[in-house]
Amino acid sequence: MDEKTAERMDAIRKFTLMDDTFMTQVFSGDLECTQELLSIILKRQDLKVMKSVTQLTIGNLFGRSVRLDIYANDAAGKQYDIEVQQEDRGAVPERARLNSALLDSRLTTAGEAYTELPETYIIFITANDVLKEGLPVYTIERTVQETGKSFGDRAHIIYVNGSYRGSDEIGQLMHDFNCGDYRKMQNPKIAARVRYFKEEAEGVATMCKTMQVIVDREREDAEIEKGKRIALNLWNGGEHDLDKIARTTELTLEQVREAITEMRSA
Known part of the structure; x- marks a missing residue:
């Protein structure tokens, strides 16, 4: 092992x-x-x-x-x-x-x-x-x-x-x-x-796979949060073209909108 x-x-x-x-x-x-x-x-x-x-x-x-x-x-x-x-x-x-x-x-x-x-x-x-x-x-x-x-x-x-x-x-x-x-x-x-x-072997194997999926998802979530922070900086810097922000940050348009909405409600 x-x-x-x-x-x-x-x-x-x-x-x-x-x-x-x-x-x-x-x-x-x-x-x-x-x-x-x-x-x-x-x-x-x-x-x-x-x-x-x-x-x-x-x-x-x-x-x-x-x-x-x-x-x-x-x-x-x-x-x-x-x-x-x-x-x-x-x-x-x-x-x-x-x-x-x-x-x-x-x-x-x-x-x-x-x-x-x-x-x-x-x-x-x-x-x-x-x-x-x-x-x-x-x-x-x-x-x-x-x-x-x-x-x-x-x-x-x-x-x-x-x-x-x-x-x-x-x-x-x-x-x-x-x-x-x-x-x-x-x-x-x-x-x-x-x-x-x-x-049980099958159950333990399933748990191990699940844990890896969660690690991968947490890594992906961290990347999205990083992209949202960059999106906010771009928005605050005067860039209001959402498509351009999405291309720059590699976020979806929905994620860019979420970032801006969260900023406004903070």
Whole structure:
């Protein structure tokens, strides 16, 4: 085993489900585990997941795009975005608002009645108690302040406190999300999936490939960010020909527009 492979194997052994690299691999395409996760968080036993994909990018022509950790839908047509966040700043309310808005934009088609917009859930599993009230789960709904009644827009935001360790299902789930040893995990379905990627040859090989893809993507993202900084400098220097900026920076027109929009909103 060469040094690079040994380093990756050591990283895989240390991974927990709070690492989005590992979490997205464990849940990617696994309907049963995704259904188990949602059923526990939402306390629903009637939920049937029909689709589960990870690292889904939703583009935004006029501003910031987002990459969803897990995107899923169920047999009733409800849509889910599940995010794992190690840092509090990655789970601020405005981030949840953006994810909700862009998910809606992806689900909306021209000419469709507003009432046909599907019900959505934005779920953040956070390493810390971001909302700082000591609760295991926080459910955020729009309400009419004067009456206290639900606004009924069917858009839900949920924060799961990853530091919670109660004896209930949420506490057990958060224990498992922070556990690096599948033998000590309490949910058998999730533990079996974690074991596959940590112990079985095929699963370990898949994880190694995924890690390389992520390294390559991070390198590409760094190059894009560098190009955006150059684009901003050109724009601030008086060059307002977007096509020329795109050619100079080797960015797409959309990326150039994103850079300029981010500057204006900063």
